Amino acid sequence: MKAEPHVLSDDWKRNWQQSIAVRISALALWVVLPITLGITFYFIGNLDQDLEKQFLRNADILAFQLQSYFEENSFAQNATLNSTVKRLADELEFSSVKISYGENEWEFGPADANAKIIRREIKVPAGRANEYSTIKVYAYYPKMDELIIKKRNHVLFPVVIGVIIFGGFLIWAIRTMVHRPLENIVDATRAISDGVTDLRLDTSRQDEFGYIARFFNQMLDQLMEQQQQLKYAVTEAKNANDAKSSFLANMSHELRTPLNAIIGYADLLVDQATDLQQLEYVSDLHKIRTAGDYLLDLINNVLDISKIEAGKMEIYYENVNVETMIGDIATTMIPQVEKNKNELVVEVDGNLGQIITDYTKLRQIIFNLMSNACKFTEHGRIALRVYRYTYKTKEQIIIEVEDTGTGMSRECLCGLFEPFVRGRNSTTLKISGTGLGLAISRHFCNLMGGEISVDSTVGIGTVFKIHLPYRKAKEEADSLRAASACSK
Amino acid sequence: MSERSYRLVLGSTLLILIYVNYPPLYYAYIGLLFFEGITNWRIPILINRLRFGQDHIIGRPALACSASALNFEAERAMRIVFGLILIPAIFFLPKDLWFINWIIASFLTLAGLVNFCPTVVTLRFLGFK
Known part of the structure; x- marks a missing residue:
């Protein structure tokens, strides 16, 4: 089982033991103390x-000092001798001294049966020339064990306490020089992440932290500037979007209204000319009507693509009878089909029934594809097929528009669905079109949850396929369920 | 009371015992180390239980499903190790191993000061909790 991570508190100041100051000090002290102790042990080992x-x-x-004393003073136990011997004993760290002269012994200091003795003999003048008396001096020193411990303590305690004080100083120094500047940087970073933007670090230091502070401030200035630019760009984008929406709203009405008037009046004049038997004007009026229709189509396409790019295009789902829709489309397209002496074939799967889709947009897509097929096919065949297809357990409705026209090369297919891109076949240069129909068709397919694809061979023809999710109409689904319930 | 503070107390106490040099106190000190190591009734744990209750965690929190090989805490093992090291230095060879007391005392004091004990780290590396 994986170990749970040790979660560090967000308030890092409470974790001061993890701070760099303490860690550096620990590292230094764990090197200094063993070395210092080792050296000290070496020197006091013996x-x-x-x-x-x-x-x-x-x-x-002691013996030399006493000999000098006895050469200057005759031997007699008096206060001077007592004080001299005691002074020497204290200075030389003997616990007591015993002097033996002849059969007499004098002790200076407390007797200690366990003390160690050092014996010395000194020769002093006896009073007569060339005669010397021997004085034995016994110097007693305390138990070595206790003395050694005492001496060691006198050396080691200051060393250990000195190292600990050094450690404290080191922690303080590193804290002041390293930890506090780092603390300031962390505090500043935290404040900035909390949204405080007018904070800057002190740049008066001349060391590495001074550099960090300077570059941190520079980075902050650049970030603030970029943030301002971003805000400005967002405002600009929003304004552009608003302008686009306003354009769509206004121009849609402003452009279509006069055009509809032109087209309407052209029709009216055609009727009047026919009634008044002024047939010479009819063909001209038909040209006005055709130009008006073309312009209206163009304006509709441009407005549609603008709406799509602005994200304002919406889908209105409704129940659509597929057979009826296809029949309407075929009937409408017959004049265009027959214009280039083409044959129209319509094949619709009888089991489709009613589906849920956007009728207007689907109609527009099929009209676009059929219109292109009619433009690029002469004396050929245009097929419109609609059927169901199951792909990876998902049911789809496929609408195929196939023609036996000029076809497109692989290069022409690249970017075919991009706005204002037309096939680079030389034929397309003679055939009118803005290159928006397929771009709009693809967007509509995507909005309806489907996709559009193309396959073409030069000289053979082109197949456009629309793949849409097959959503059966609710009423038909409910009636199917009801029928199934009754049959049980 | 954290383990860190307690190490400082242990180290300082041993330094004082070295200064005083009274053998019965040494015996009590070693006895305390073994008592804590064997029973796990460590003084920091006992103090924190009295102050904060049963479930208070001190020092390094116990990791659920820890990767340690041994189900024995390194802090306990440290006390036993130091006790075992002090026994020959105090009972058997006090004249030859006099420096052991100083080493243990100094290292414990330093470990308490900087919150880093190489002995505990080594024991954890060897698989103790």
């Missing part, structure tokens, strides 16, 4: 031998 040697030297010094 403390017992050193003390032994020291006491032997001290005993020699």
Whole structure:
């Protein structure tokens, strides 16, 4: 089982033990302390031998000092001798001193049965020339064990406490030089992420943190500037979008109204001319009518593509009888089909019934495709097929428009569905069109949850296929369910 | 009380014992280490239970489904290890191993100061919790 992560508190100041200052100090101290202790142990490792040697030297010094004293003063136990011996004993760290002269012994200091003894003999003048008396001096020093421990403590305690104080100083120094500037940077970063934008770091330091602060401020300035530019761009885009919507709303009416008037009056004049037997004017009026229709188509396409790009195009789903719709379309297209001496074939799957789709847009798509097929086919065949198809458990309705026209090369197919792109076949240059019909058809298909595809061979023909999700009309579905319930 | 603070207390106490040099106190100190290590009634845990209740977590939180190989806490093991190291230094070879006390005391004090104990880290590396 995977271990759960150790979650660090968001308030990082409470995790000061994880801070760099403490970690650096820990690293330094864990190097300094063992080395310092090691060196100290090395120097005080032979403390017992050193003390032994020291006491032997001290005993020699004591003997020499006493000999000097007895050469200047005659031997007599008096206050001067007491104070001299005691002073020497204290200075030389002997716990007590015993002097033996003849059969007499004098002790200076407390007796200690466990103390170690160093014996020295000193020769002092006896009073007569060339005669010397021997005075034995016994110097007592305390138990080495306790003395050694005491000496060690005197050396090691200051060392350990010194290292700990050094550690404290190191933590303080690193905290001041490293941790506090980092703390400021973290605080500033946190404030900026909370939305405070007018914060800047102090750039007075001349070290690496000063550089970080300077570059941090620069980065912040650039970010603020880019944010302003973005805000401005968003405002501009919004204004452009609003302008586009306004254009669509206004121009749609302003452009169509006069054109409809032109087309309407052209029809009226054709009727009047026919009634008045002024047939010479009819063909001209038909040309006005045709030009008007073409312009109206153009305007509708341009407005549609603008609406699509503005995201304002909506789908209105309704129940559509497929057979009826296809029949209407075929009837409407017969004049165009027969214009180039083409044959129209219509094949509709009888089981389609009613479906849910946008009638207007689907009609427009099929008209576009049929219109293109009629334009690019002469003395050929144009087929309109509608059938159901199941693709990966999804039911689709397929509408095919196939022609035996000029066809398109692979290069012409590239970008065919892009706005204002027409096939680069030389024939297309002679045939009118803005290149918006297929772009609009593709967008409508996508909006209805489907797609459009094309396959073409030069000299053979072209097949356009519309794939739409097959959504059976609700009423027919309800009636089917009701019929199925009754049969049980 | 955190384990970190307690290490500081343990280290400082041992330094004081070295200064005082009174053997019965050494025995009590080693006894405390073994008691905590064996029973896991560690003083920081006991103090925190008294202050905050049963479920308060101190120091490094126990990880659910931890990857440690041994179901034995490194802090407990540390106490036992230090106790075992101190025994020969105090009971058997005090003159030759006198420096062990100083090392243990200094390292514990430093570990408490900087919250990094190499012994505990090593034990965790070896598989303790």
